[in-house]
Amino acid sequence: MARTLIEIRSLARSHTRTAINVLAGIMRSKDATAAARVSAANAILDRGWGKATQPLESGDDGSPELIHRIERVIVHPENPDR
Structure with missing residues (x-):
C-alpha cells in the first residue's frame, strides 16, 4: 500500500509544472470568472508560500x-x- 501511495505522489508531482501553468493561465484569463481567477491565484500562493495563518x-x-x-x-x- 505504501508503495502505491509513493507512486501516486510521484506521478502527481510530475505534473506540477503543467498544473501551475494551467492555474496561472486561469488567473490571467480575462474570459475566466472572477471566482475562478481568485481561486487559481490562491492555489498558486498557497503552494508557493503556504496557507495564510x-x-x-x-x-x-x-x-x-x-x-x-x-x-x-x-x-x-x-x-x-x-
Whole structure:
C-alpha cells in the first residue's frame, strides 16, 4: 500500500509544472470568472508560500479564548471550568 501511495505522489508531482501553468493561465484569463481567477491565484500562493495563518478566536474581553482554556486546564487542573 505504501508503495502505491509513493507512486501516486510521484506521478502527481510530475505534473506540477503543467498544473501551475494551467492555474496561472486561469488567473490571467480575462474570459475566466472572477471566482475562478481568485481561486487559481490562491492555489498558486498557497503552494508557493503556504496557507495564510488564521487568527485565534477571541473571547468577549478580546483575549484569545484558546489561551484561557489552556490556562484553565494546565494552571488550574483541579477546576478546568474555572
